[in-house]
Amino acid sequence: MVDTAVSQYLETLRDYIRWGSSEFSRAGLFFGHGTDNPLDEARLLVMHAVALPFDSPDSLLDARLTPVEREGILELFRRRIQERLPAAYLIGEAWFAGLPFAVDERVLVPRSPIAELIEQSFHPWLDEDPEWILDLCTGSGCIGIACAYAFEDAVVDLVDISTDALAVARENIRRHELEERVFAIESDVFSGLNGKCYDLIVSNPPYVDARDLAEMPEEYRREPAIGLASGDDGLDLTRQILREAANHLNPGGQLVVEVGNSWVALEEAFPELAFTWLDFERGGHGVFVLSREQLVEADLL
Incomplete structure (x- = not known):
């Protein structure tokens, strides 16, 4: 279960990626639908939620988030954990052969x-x-x-x-x-x-x-x-x-x-x-x- 109250402690993209990765590991999720580890999975969902490419420069990761963006990220995390939906289904897109x-x-x-x-x-x-x-x-x-x-x-x-x-x-x-x-x-x-x-x-x-x-x-x-x-x-x-x-x-x-x-x-x-x-x-x-x-x-x- 994703605790929405945690958002008061998380401010930046980097914060959410780190926290999401930890939550995915605790939940015992499986990664085999585009990413192979919890950190990349969390980054994929976070960057999608703020309409940025997955491979955006790391300098952007210290950008602070609006309340709406935080809610969007937490909702994606919640569904990934509770429904066990692959991230590709959550964002509606997958990459193949570039x-x-x-x-x-x-x-x-x-x-x-x-x-x-x-x-x-x-x-x-x-x-x-x-x-x-x-x-x-x-x-x-x-x-x-x-x-x-x-x-x-x-x-x-x-x-x-x-x-x-x-x-x-x-x-x-x-x-x-x-x-x-x-x-x-x-x-x-x-x-x-x-x-x-x-x-x-x-x-x-x-x-x-x-x-x-x-x-x-x-x-x-x-x-x-x-x-x-x-x-x-x-x-x-x-x-x-x-x-x-x-x-x-x-x-x-x-x-x-x-x-x-x-x-x-x-x-x-x-x-x-x-x-x-x-x-x-x-x-x-x-x-x-x-x-x-x-x-x-x-x-x-």
């Missing part, structure tokens, strides 16, 4: 290591820039929209089964003014694509197994379960993607999928596939690359 995206409880908070691949233009996996890209299980649209920035001549389809998620994705398409070449499509995996083919398919599908889902911190329970859970072993959707992706890839096309901790189970389930597992400088694991030709040769149907 770009801002609108987010709320209809979509997962962007955090995929695939951002590094996008920033590197998927080198060395693509021989040339793709003209047609599919972001499968798009959620907020962050992966596909970031791809549209990386490949300025590409047409990108953002696909999801959730109409709620697609509403957020469309908001982000408008936010980034990409309506002419990025399109949101409702589809259960590939079923609504009418046979369309792509040079690059990227997917961060639900991949959390039943055991991990049951043991997740409370913050993850504020995210839509449809974006996390995928059967007992976490592979229900990935199996479908692997079996159908070759039919939607152009010759030389690449499939990039994140499966997180389910990567061991995936290798056991598909011994005939030579998965290439990627390493990331900024952390993350469980992302593989397969070519259309590898999928065709494996003959998974």
